[in-house]
Amino acid sequence: MNSTQNVIAGVGLADRPLKSRWPARMDFAQSASGLVLGLFMWGHMFFVSTILISKDAMWSVTKFFEGYFVLGVSYPGVVSIVVAGVLGLVMFHAFLAMRKFPANYRQYRTFIGHRRFMAHEDTTLWWVQVVTGFLLFFMAAVHLYQMMMHPGDIGPYGSADRVWSGRWWPLYLVMLFAVELHGGVGLYRLCVKWGWLEGKDANASRRKLKAAKWVLTVFFLVLGLATLGAYMKIGYEHRAQVGEKYTPAWAVPAPKEKAQ
Amino acid sequence: MAEVKAARTLTFKILRYNPRVPGDKPRLQSYQLEEADGMTLFIALNEIRDKQDASLAFDFVCRAGICGSCAMTIDGRPGLACRTLTKNLGAEITLAPLPVFELIADLSVDTGKWMRGMSERLQTWVHMKQEEIDLKRIEDRMDPDLAEEIFELDRCIECGCCVAGCGTARMREDFVGAVGLNKVARFRLDPRDKRTDDDYYELVGDDAGVFGCMSLLGCHDVCPKQLPLQTQIAFLRRKMVLQGTKG
Numbered sequence A: 001m002n003s004t005q006n007v008i009a010g011v012g013l014a015d016r017p018l019k020s021r022w023p024a025r026m027d028f029a030q031s032a033s034g035l036v037l038g039l040f041m042w043g044h045m046f047f048v049s050t051i052l053i054s055k056d057a058m059w060s061v062t063k064f065f066e067g068y069f070v071l072g073v074s075y076p077g078v079v080s081i082v083v084a085g086v087l088g089l090v091m092f093h094a095f096l097a098m099r100k101f102p103a104n105y106r107q108y109r110t111f112i113g114h115r116r117f118m119a120h121e122d123t124t125l126w127w128v129q130v131v132t133g134f135l136l137f138f139m140a141a142v143h144l145y146q147m148m149m150h151p152g153d154i155g156p157y158g159s160a161d162r163v164w165s166g167r168w169w170p171l172y173l174v175m176l177f178a179v180e181l182h183g184g185v186g187l188y189r190l191c192v193k194w195g196w197l198e199g200k201d202a203n204a205s206r207r208k209l210k211a212a213k214w215v216l217t218v219f220f221l222v223l224g225l226a227t228l229g230a231y232m233k234i235g236y237e238h239r240a241q242v243g244e245k246y247t248p249a250w251a252v253p254a255p256k257e258k259a260q
Numbered sequence B: 001m002a003e004v005k006a007a008r009t010l011t012f013k014i015l016r017y018n019p020r021v022p023g024d025k026p027r028l029q030s031y032q033l034e035e036a037d038g039m040t041l042f043i044a045l046n047e048i049r050d051k052q053d054a055s056l057a058f059d060f061v062c063r064a065g066i067c068g069s070c071a072m073t074i075d076g077r078p079g080l081a082c083r084t085l086t087k088n089l090g091a092e093i094t095l096a097p098l099p100v101f102e103l104i105a106d107l108s109v110d111t112g113k114w115m116r117g118m119s120e121r122l123q124t125w126v127h128m129k130q131e132e133i134d135l136k137r138i139e140d141r142m143d144p145d146l147a148e149e150i151f152e153l154d155r156c157i158e159c160g161c162c163v164a165g166c167g168t169a170r171m172r173e174d175f176v177g178a179v180g181l182n183k184v185a186r187f188r189l190d191p192r193d194k195r196t197d198d199d200y201y202e203l204v205g206d207d208a209g210v211f212g213c214m215s216l217l218g219c220h221d222v223c224p225k226q227l228p229l230q231t232q233i234a235f236l237r238r239k240m241v242l243q244g245t246k247g
């Protein structure tokens, strides 16, 4: 059975006489989801990098997110829920952004030729976003699934063991570059796309935005590499005791954990 | 003592191709020329055509950056040949026609056809209500600042550089381009135009319009009239999103 609506939409006349409002909503949602992910990514990097301060610091951040300092008991399940939300957001963002990918041979051929010949920075940066975005489809999915299913293993030893003995570091290494480039360029593009921070002289503010973008990208890359290096080192040194959890001397005995 | 610099010898690599000649293949042909003081690409191309190769096809009318007909791809970037000084380029200069537009031959393209299609699609003229068209009545005064703002956007010469420099327009044939979006922004400012955002949404409220733009800003960076395309497209996007999320 076909309703009137199905018949009309089935032959491509759904948006007559008036244009659909969906393209407006999708453009907005693509930017909004990108903004949240981009800011999340920076916050995330700060949390993860607490390992550079000390194992205790990283342990405390982990326990904080598990609700330990408020509830007195750790709930790694809380982390699972947050991760599921992020995964949903990544999927939503990717679904919307996918519309912009070149879709066939002719479009690829044209865009690549255009990019090479024109050698225009913002055009090239968009291409960087396409490539890194494509990579993140897979890498973010793998990483997030792992975090969602094993939130209890996050910690100074748990994470380091995963990075080293679990051989996750190659993924994190590539993903670090992908995510920092993707997110950094993305946040810059949000500004020029919507006219944020434009001020009186759009060209001058764009130059400043771009400079700020590069400074931030380099900063987060350096921080990320140092952090990953720290986990690799701890993981290497801890390779004989994989599975043992870290507990700061002042928190012994280890806090209770609620089953997931 | 002023230093006398020896004039450079410029090498022009020019894309030659006539789609109407059966079997003709796109190729680069080199020409050499002694650089002169204040030489523009317009002067250089005419010299090549006069003295070296009468078959070379390219367009010019005004020689002053007003008609928009001399737009071409100069070392990869769209620009106006009559406004480009050779002294700002290297000793080897690559010239090619603008992409997107129908190629006539060599450096000559038909931007007019594309622009006309765009104008008809976006209805780029002042829309008044029928009853207000009274030729005897004195026109309403316009605030000088507003007139200035409209005039700023009206400086577009429809050269097509923004379209040729846009990765989106290159990939998607139905994209209206920055020139089209700028025109909508221009009529939207005009108090005589009675169209509302609802009407404009019908014109550019989809992926062939303002939501198709991926903010690569090629348009903004190549526009030879330095129109504020980045600002105008962002502004239109905000208005159209507002319009699209309202109802």
Ligand code: HEM
Pocket (backbone or CB within 6 Å): A041, A044, A048, A062, A065, A079, A082, A083, A086, A136, A140, A143, A144, A147, A153, A154, A155, A158, A159, A160, A162, A163, A172, A173, A175, A176, A177, A179, A180, A224, A227, A228, A231
């Ligand atoms: C798409 C971007 C990313 C998302 C959405 C994401 C999300 C998450 C989430 C939700 C957690 C759980 C953290 C917690 O609650 O304590 C986590 C852990 C972690 N992430 Fe990411 N992450 C992303 C990118 C990266 C990148 C680029 C790195 C590179 C170093 C990285 C390294 C880590 C590490 C080392 C942990 C903890 C280690 C572990 O237990 O395996 N993440 N991530």
Ligand code: SF4
Pocket (backbone or CB within 6 Å): B155, B156, B157, B158, B159, B160, B161, B162, B163, B178, B179, B182, B222, B223, B224, B225, B226, B227
């Ligand atoms: S907006 Fe600029 S580049 Fe585009 S057609 Fe007009 S003058 Fe040319």
Ligand code: SF4
Pocket (backbone or CB within 6 Å): B162, B165, B166, B167, B168, B169, B177, B178, B212, B213, B214, B215, B216, B217, B218, B219, B220, B233
């Ligand atoms: S900002 Fe980019 S995508 Fe948008 S019209 Fe300009 S060149 Fe094209």
Ligand code: FES
Pocket (backbone or CB within 6 Å): B059, B060, B061, B062, B063, B064, B065, B066, B067, B068, B069, B070, B071, B080, B081, B082, B083
């Ligand atoms: S000849 Fe008219 S713009 Fe160059």
